Amino acid sequence: MADTATPNVIRRADYAPPAFLIDTVALEFDLVPERTVVRNTMRVRRNPDASHASNLELMGEQLEFVSAAIDGAAFANAHAHEHGLTLDNVPDNFELTLTSICNPAENTTLSGLYVSGGNFFTQCEAEGFRRITYFLDRPDVMATFTVTLRASKADYPVLLSNGNLLEEGDLPDGRHFARWEDPFRKPSYLFALVAGKLVALEERVKSGSGKEKLLQVWVEPHDLDKTRHAMDSLINSIRWDEARFGLELDLDRFMIVAVSDFNMGAMENKGLNIFNTKYVLANPETATDTDFANIEAVVGHEYFHNWTGNRVTCRDWFQLSLKEGLTVFRDQEFSADMAGGATDEAARATKRIEDVRVLRQMQFAEDAGPMAHPVRPESYVEINNFYTMTVYEKGSEVVRMYQTLFGRDGFRKGMDLYFKRHDGQAVTCDDFRHALADANGRDLAQFERWYSQAGTPRVSVRTKYDAAQQRYSVTLTQGYGDAAPAARETQKGPLLIPFAIGLIGKDGADLPLQLEGETKASNSTTRVLDFTQTEQTFTFVNVAQEPLPSLLRNFSAPVIVEYDYSADQLAFLLAHDSDPFNRWEAGQRLATRELLTLAGRAATGVPLQLDDSVVAAFARVLTDESLSPSFRELALMLPSEAYLAEQMAESNPAAVHAARQFVRKRLANALRKDWLAVYEKHRTPGAYEATPEAAGHRALKNLALSYLAELDDPAEAVRLASAQYDAANNMTDRSAALSALLNAAAANGGSVEAQQALDDFYRRFEKEPLVIDKWFALQATQRGSAQRPVIEIVRKLMAHPAFNLKNPNRARSLIFSFCAANPAQFHAEDGSGYAFWADQVIALDAINPQVAARLARSLELWRRFTPTLRDGMRAALEKVASQVKSRDVREIVEKALA
Ligand code: TRP
Ligand code: ZN
Helix, strand or coil: CCCCCCCCEEEEECCCCCCCEEEEEEEECCCCCCCCCEEEEEEEEEECCCCCCEEEEEEEECCEEEEECCCCEEEECEEECCCCCECCCCCCCEEHHHHHEEEEHHHHCCCCCECCCEEEECCCCCCCCCHHHEEECCCCCCEEEEEEEEEEEECCCCCEEEEEEEEEEECCCCEEEEEEEEEEEEEEEHCEEEEEEEEEEEEEECCCCCCEEEEEECCCCHHHHHHHHHHHHHHHHHHHHHHCCCCCCCCCEEEEEEEECCCCEECCCCCCEEEEEEHCCCCCCCCCCHHHHHHHHHHHHHHHHHCCCCCCCCCCCHHHHHHHHHHHHHHHHHHHHHCCCCCCCHHHHHHHHHHHHHHHHHHHHCCCCEEEEEEECEEECCHHHHHHHHHHHHHHHHHHHHHHHHHHHHHHHHHHHHHHHHCCCCEEEEHHHHHHHHCCCCCCCCCHHHCCCCCCCCCEEEEECCCCEEEEEEEEEEECCCHHCCCCCCCCCCEEEEEEEEEEECCCCCCCCCCCCCCCCCCCCEEEEEECCCCCEEECCCCCCCCCEEECCHHCCCCCEECCCCCHHHHHHHHHHCHHHHHHHHHHHHHHHHHHHHHHHHHHCCCCCCCCHHHHHHHHHHHCCCCCHHHHHHHHHHCCHHHHHHHHHCCCHHHHHHHHHHHHHHHHHHCCHHHHHHHCCCCCCCCCCCHHHHHHHHHHHHHHHHHHHHCCHHHHHHHHHHHHHHHHCCCCHHHHHHHHHHCCCCCHHCCHHHHHHHHHHHHHCCCHHHHHHHHHHHCCCCCCCCCCCCCHHHHHHHCCCCCCCCCHHHHHHHHHHHHHHHHHHHHHCCCCHHHHHHHHHHHHCCCCHHHHHHHHHHHHHHHECCCCHHHHHHHHEEEEEHHCHHHHHHHHHHHCCC
C-alpha cells in the first residue's frame, strides 16, 4: 500500500446516496479455516434517488476474486482491485453472483470472518463485511439475507446465522449444512455467522403479546456454568423494553454467543449478538460484582439495539451516535431501573454517579485533546477510531437531555413518533431530534448545536440575595473556556442547556421555588431552567432566607459548573442536599480542590498538610449509617489520578499521586477505628448474594480494606486481607484482598503474603482466562516503588507463558492497564513507560490495527504535561508515526503530533 502522507479524509458533507441498491442477498459459505469459499447472489437495481453511474463499484478487502456472473451468465467486465470490485456497464436491474475466497485462520484483525479457539466468528461493524464478500458495505444499503453454511460436522457441529433456521442436514464427506433466513432488511454491518463446538443455555419465554421466544446463550462447553447471569439479564432486558418503551422482540429466536478474541465489548448483529466472553461469563467464583453489573448493562445494550440501531439504523457512519448514544442512554436507564426501580432515587443515583464519573474522566479528556469531535463528527480517516466516549457517553447525555426537558412521558412520545416515522429506514440524528421536537411541540433548532459543537461547555454561576425584597437571582454564563483547537473550530453559539437547580435553607431542607412572573411556587423543589443564551439571569421570588444553591442536580447536562463554594458550604451540601447526586458531587468538589492544592505543593516540593475540616467531612459520611453503603463507597472514593492530573495547568502524575496518597494515608490513619468498624460491620458472611444491597456492603467493606492498607503500620490490614483472601467465596472479595495485599506491600517492595496470594490466585484460576486477565491487570496497576518500578514487573509478565499479544483481552489486561490505568508509574521521568508504549503500539499495529489505535490514544494529551514528560511523549509518538502502517494508528498519532 502507498505510504500516503495525507490519508483519505471522509467528510459528512460529501454524503451521496448509493448509485445502486441491493434488495436480497443469498450467501453460501464453505467454511475452511485457511480457505473459505463464499458465493454471494444479490438482486441489484439502480437507485432511483441517485445520479446515474454506469459502473457498479463494490467494496472488498483481502479477498481473492474467483468469478462474477450476471443473470446466470459469466460476466467478463469485473475488475478486482485493492479496495474492491468494479463491474463495468451493468444493467439497471439484475442478479449478480460473485465467488471469492478469504482466509479466516490468518485474520488477526478480528474484523470480517476469523477463527478463535478453533471456531468461526464474524465481526462486520463498521466495515468488516467487505472482508467477507464484495458488497455495497454502507449502512444505507439494506437487504434481506439468506445464509447457507457448510462445514465439517465433527469440527463445527453448530452452524448459526441471523434470523430463523430454515433447514439443516447432512452432506457427503462428513460435512453438514444449515440454512438461515433473516426476514428483516438490514445493512451488511449487522450480518453474522458462528460455527464451531459450542453449547447453549436455553430458555423459552413469552413476549408481551403472548408469542413464544427461544433464547440461547452459546459458549464453549466448559463455560456453561457461567451463563445464568447473562440469560437472566437478557430476560430482564426483554421485559424492560416492553414495559418502558413498548418495544417487543421481533424474532422467534434470540441468540448470544461468547468469543474470547474480540475487539470491543459486544455486537448487536440481528438475532445473533456476538459478545466478548468478558461480558457474558460469570459466576461468583470468577466474576466481581462490577463484572456482574457490566454484563447486565452490555446484554441490555446489545438487546436494545434491536430497535435502536437495527430496526431503525444509521444513514451513514457520521450518524453513529444516533444508535450508540441512544442505546447507551437506554442501557443506563435499564441498569438504574434494575437497581432502584423508577422511584428509589438513592439507588438510581448510584448508577448515575458511576456513569458521570466515566464521562468526566474519559470523555471530558477526549474533548480536551486532538481527537476532540462533535457527537456527530464532520470527518474521519478511519471510522473505527470514532467509536468514542464522545459518540457513546456524551451522545447518551444528549439523549438524556431530551428526557430532562420533556419528562419520561414526553420522551416516550418522541420515541413512539420516531419508530412510527422511521421503522425500517436508515436515518440521521436530525430525524431523531425532529421526532422529539414534533411529538412535544417544541422547536429544537438550537439543540442541534449539541450534535455539531465539540468541547466541554463551562457554565459559570453568580448568585445574589436581596434580603429586603426576598429575591434570589442566579446568573448563568456559558462558554467553552480555552478549548482545544480541534474543538474550537466547531463552536458557533450558545447551547440549550437544561440546568436543574434547587435552593437549600439553613436547616438543610429544600426551599420552595417560584420564579419571577409565576403566581405560586411549583410542586417540585428542583427546577429545570431553560438556559439558552450566553448569559441569562433567573430570579426566584419569595425566598425568605439566603439559600445555598444546589447546581446542575443529577448532572442535568454534560457541562462543567464553576461556582465559588466555600469548604464549609460544600461540607453542608455533602451532609444535606436532597439530590443524592449533588451530595456526592459536593464531596468530590471538596476533595478535588484539596487534592489539586496538594498536588501543586508536591510539584514544588512544599510539605503537605490536610485541613481537619476535610477529614471531618469524610468522617461524617463514613459513620453515617443512614446512607446506603454503595453511596458511602462512592462518596469516600477520591477522584482518580487521571482526572486530577487533567485538572492541573500542567499535568504532573507524580505530584498527583503523591497528593492523593498523602490524603489516603491521612484519612486512613486519622479514621483508623472507623474504617475497622465499617470493615467488620459490612462483611457479608454466608452464601454469596448477587443483589445490589449485598454488592454495596462488599464495596464499602473493600474500600475500608483499601484504606486500611495505607496505614503507616499495615500489619493489621495485611492480616485482614490475608484472612479475607483465604476465606473468600467470591471474586469481589478475593480480588479486593489481593489488591490490598499488593498495595500494602508496595512501600517495602513487596511482601511474602502478597507473593503467596498472587501465586495461589494464578494456580487456582489457571483455566479461567478472564480471571487470569485480572491477575495480569492487578499487577500492572499496582502501586510499585522506587526499588521495584512496575515497568519491570510488566516487562517480566510480557514473557509469561500465559501472555498473548494477539488476544485483545490479554493485551488490555497487561499493556493497557499499565499505560492507561497506572499514570504515576507509566509517566516515569526516565521515559521507560513511553518506550514500552511505542514498542507495543508498533507490535500491535501489525496484528490488530483497531486494538493498536486504542493503545495509541493513551499519549494524546501529551501537550498538557510537564516539559520533561512532554518531550519524552513527543519522541515516542514520532517513533510510532515513522513506523506504523495502519490507517487506524496513523490517524491517531498524526492528529496528536499536528
Ligand atoms: N456496535 C457495537 C456496540 O456498541 C460496538 C462495535 C462497533 C464493535 N464496532 C465494533 C464491537 C467492532 C466489536 C468490534 O454495541
Ligand atoms: Zn452499541
